[in-house]
Amino acid sequence: MINDAILRKIDLNLLLAFSVLMQERNVSRAAERLLLGQPGLSAALRRLREALDDELFVRVGRGLQPTPRALAIAPAIEDALSGIERAIRPPAAFDPASWKGEFRIGLCDNLESAFFGPLAARLRELAPGARLVGVAFHKRDAARLLDEGAYDFSVSIHDEPASWHIRDPLFDQCSISIYDQKQLRLKTPLTLEDFAKADHVGVSFEGSNGSTNVDIALARLGRSRQVVATVPRFSALPTALRAMPAIATIPESIARCMAQLHGLTVSVPPIPLPAEPITMLYRRVDRADGRSVWFRRLFIDVASAALEASGCRVGISRAAA
Template identity: 55%
Template sequence: MKTTTLRNLDLNLLHVFSVLMEEQSVSKAAERLFIGQPGLSGALRRLRNALGDELFVRAGRGLQPTARALAIAPEIAEALSSIERAVRTPDAFDPSKWRGEFRIGMCDNFEVAFFGALTARIRELAPHARVVAIASTKRDSVQLLEQGAYDLSVAVHENPASWHLCETLFDQRFVCLYDGRELDLPSPLSIEAYAQAQHIIVSSLGDDATELEHSLRAAGVTRTVVASVSRHASIAPLLLSVPAIATVPEITALCLAPLYGLEIADAPFELPTEPISMLYRRTDQMDGRSIWFRNTVKEIMSGTLNN
């Protein structure tokens, strides 16, 4: 007896079998399948050969399924239905009906700059959703993504793995932030005034081994650091008390300056920009929910930067 396996069975023949079971007529089945009757007869011949049974015999003007056909028909119908569900294009994501969390990894300066507007927009379009920001840095953003801590991260991503996707969002430049009531600086800011002033830095590790510091040294600029904070949000209150300069991302300065009455000045020397990108799992590339979330994040960030 011939043994039939998926390896030697054309799955299209199972679809032919299913239609023949429903129509029990070669002409009607051929019409539904958009093939000629000779083509359908050839498919039925191959199906009979593969399964080792007549499957359908003539009965008047129609076809009569054999006992073997009747026995396997329910399982074939269920299998075809499962395959169709698996390969079918997913329904469009409807944020208004979705209940769950949107989780984003970002450093605190992006929380200050974007998270409020992002939350408001998502709550407007997805009123049953919760928006969660997870603290991340370029040191741990990839690891946290792989651990499933969030759906995507916005940060500086260096050499992400090939199983992730990375979209560049913007180039982050740095500016000088200070309290003009505490510190009298020339306009435009000179290198001498910058070097002579006291400085506050942001360092998650509490040291001055930051890339910005390396860039300053490469430019031949030395400065006196009097305080180090772990979060950008702590910069503004400190500047109100200490006559110092903080060299921070421009988006941070633009958010904090009007709230605290601070001044912004361009750095008196060239500083490298940082490429800010969005990192997410390749497996989420075509997921409707992920696409909607990514597009919403890009919309909010673009709007904030342009304003």
């Protein structure tokens, strides 16, 4: 165990001065290397002598001759300084091509459908030895799972973060309506009359049938709608919409993905709906870690490209990560 009482007597600069004096055996040259004046180096040597109770260096002609004590401690001090230098040296840049291990990301259902596939494909190209793991979660558990190490970061609508977490903005998630035009022969953009008259399918992880932003917006216009079915996951929507004449109003990123994959029609809703802020949540201790920074930036690049390719009306904030 380190003896704190002994180390408190000496600071690192004194040990560095000792090391350079041992190498140079000359006060002028040592002072030049240390970027000190000769009086400053002489003062440092005086403090060393007092702390170690030994003369350490004796002037002989124009040079210095180390004492037996100085010669005895010099190897250990050199090893210690070399170890400290290696420890504080800037880390090597993260190399995804040679890294082997897991990258873990927490994504809610709708964002997973939009981004996980493109992220896995891109990661396979850049880090062939790595594995991508997606973790499902509810936003109320996001901070706890992050602290437990379930994932490197999560992407969702996050609450105000703790002081040891960082929440970076990504994009504002708009809602859009989606339906099967073979089942529901309505033109786009949907009119308020058609929207209110049509049957609707909702999405609720808890199976709730409570009022949503859509119902609130309709009520302000003196309208209401009929929700004829509620599914627990976004993945169940395409088959439901292809089987029945109904509309679902969901986040735009997954709606456009579903439209492309299942031949469905999308339309801007005829009611004003608030956008929801999608953010990235990660640990403050990982803010400057090379591997973590690389993975966060990769997600931002992939998500930005995916949103643009799908025709979404929003873009990723480049201020994140």
